[in-house]
Amino acid sequence: MDFSLTSEQQALLESVDRMMAVHLPPEEVRRRDRAHEPPDHMLRPYADLGLLAIPFPEEYGGLDGPWITVTLAHERLGYHASMAGSLFSTTMGFGGMSILTYGSDAQKKDLLPRLIKGELRFSLALTEPGAGSDAGALITRARRVDGGWVVNGRKTWISGADVADYLVTACRTAEGSEGTAGITMLLIPRQSKGIHMTELEKVGNNCLTSWDIGFDDVFAPEDAVLGEEGRGFRHLMSTLQFSRAGQAANVIGQSQRAVDITVAHAKERVQFGRPIGKFQVVAHRLADMQTRVDQARFVLYHLAWLVDQGRRCRKEAAQAKMVASECLQYVTNHGMQILASAGYALESDMQRLWRDSRLYTFGEGATEIQRDIIAREMGV
Numbered sequence: 335m336d337f338s339l340t341s342e343q344q345a346l347l348e349s350v351d352r353m354m355a356v357h358l359p360p361e362e363v364r365r366r367d368r369a370h371e372p373p374d375h376m377l378r379p380y381a382d383l384g385l386l387a388i389p390f391p392e393e394y395g396g397l398d399g400p401w402i403t404v405t406l407a408h409e410r411l412g413y414h415a416s417m418a419g420s421l422f423s424t425t426m427g428f429g430g431m432s433i434l435t436y437g438s439d440a441q442k443k444d445l446l447p448r449l450i451k452g453e454l455r456f457s458l459a460l461t462e463p464g465a466g467s468d469a470g471a472l473i474t475r476a477r478r479v480d481g482g483w484v485v486n487g488r489k490t491w492i493s494g495a496d497v498a499d500y501l502v503t504a505c506r507t508a509e510g511s512e513g514t515a516g517i518t519m520l521l522i523p524r525q526s527k528g529i530h531m532t533e534l535e536k537v538g539n540n541c542l543t544s545w546d547i548g549f550d551d552v553f554a555p556e557d558a559v560l561g562e563e564g565r566g567f568r569h570l571m572s573t574l575q576f577s578r579a580g581q582a583a584n585v586i587g588q589s590q591r592a593v594d595i596t597v598a599h600a601k602e603r604v605q606f607g608r609p610i611g612k613f614q615v616v617a618h619r620l621a622d623m624q625t626r627v628d629q630a631r632f633v634l635y636h637l638a639w640l641v642d643q644g645r646r647c648r649k650e651a652a653q654a655k656m657v658a659s660e661c662l663q664y665v666t667n668h669g670m671q672i673l674a675s676a677g678y679a680l681e682s683d684m685q686r687l688w689r690d691s692r693l694y695t696f697g698e699g700a701t702e703i704q705r706d707i708i709a710r711e712m713g714v
């Protein structure tokens with residue numbers, strides 16, 4: 335087992351650091367968080383660096399690179415800012431990997447080269463008011479008409495929908511179907527007539543905008559079907575390892591950032607005549623924080639390795655997502671305690687990491703559901 339990075343991977347991570355210093359430095363991250371302004375300008379720099387090309391075949395302009403390289407880059411983006419990691423996740427996971435895994439040849443030829451150039455954005459429109467963890471309870475309906483489909487229904491908590499070119503929308507297409515059967519994924523242009531969007535306010539992840547979307551007789555042409563008609567849920571499951579690995583990478587990057595901020599503070603802040611890190615209770619907490627991050631990181635790298643081997647990894651994908659999201663809550667909670675008032679100030683990066691952390695144990699599949707999956711994979 336070899337954990338060393340190749341010289342190309344090392345160089346790529348250094349390039350990510352340089353790109354972030356130029357296009358999204360810490361003060362700009364803070365400003366955007368306060369202004370709730372997504373870092374949409376970053377897609378072009380990502381493309382220039384080749385980040386969006388890594389996992390895609392050369393015939394579409396990709397680099398045919400391994401998933402571990404995507405993971406390393408993603409983790410580094412998350413280290414700099416959750417908003418940078420989220421932009422990468424939604425573009426790659428919800429868009430690129432879905433199209434690559436179950437799109438038609440025509441869709442791949444049309445969409446992947448543009449995605450790789452940073453010209454296209456996607457949002458996954460799955461969740462509905464009555465269908466969260468139980469995604470199979472969705473009722474948004476796509477009815478067949480001449481030349482395509484007419485969609486009616488409502489989706490909620492859809493990330494980045496305002497700037498998406500396409501909404502990757504899960505619709506019930508089979509008349510009378512229930513549960514996970516009879517669902518079809520449709521690539522619906524976000525500018526389509528009949529789409530109405532309302533922004534949702536929330537406590538963190540300010541730069542990942544969230545939208546409630548009404549579909550009111552929205553027409554989608556025949557070639558909007560992504561994958562096979564009626565097999566949308568299976569298709570969604572087939573890309574979960576990418577989206578879960580993506581979220582875990584982003585979250586582990588943020589976790590390492592939280593630990594580094596806390597260590598720096600513990601070395602610098604003096605109380606009772608010594609740096610607070612010299613108090614054993616603080617030092618032990620720091621040791622536990624770093625250990626949790628390293629544990630989560632190894633689970634993630636193992637997942638990336640399995641993905642690259644083309645091996646089954648449903649359990650490991652659920653584990654990586656669960657361990658990473660719980661890790662971030664653990665380290666930001668302890669980080670807040672160690673920074674105390676310095677972390678509670680709105681100008682502190684720690685409070686942003688702490689607020690953002692609350693999302694990940696339920697967004698994109700709650701930890702309770704991940705535990706169910708792990709137990710099922712264990713044959714329980």
Ligand SMILES: Cc1cc2nc3c(=O)[nH]c(=O)nc-3n(C[C@H](O)[C@H](O)[C@H](O)COP(=O)(O)OP(=O)(O)OC[C@H]3O[C@@H](n4cnc5c(N)ncnc54)[C@H](O)[C@@H]3O)c2cc1C
Binds near residue numbers: 460467697698701
């Ligand atoms: C900021 C944000 C961004 C999001 N982005 C997107 C997006 O881009 N696209 C999209 O489609 N969705 C998105 N979502 C929706 C997200 O995926 C859902 O919030 C998530 O699936 C959980 O659904 P829910 O919030 O309805 O919770 P519920 O399903 O109502 O769950 C509530 C609680 O009950 C527990 N629970 C539910 N079922 C079980 C069970 N069987 N066993 C044990 N416990 C259970 C859950 O674990 C949870 O603790 C986003 C949500 C947020 C907040």
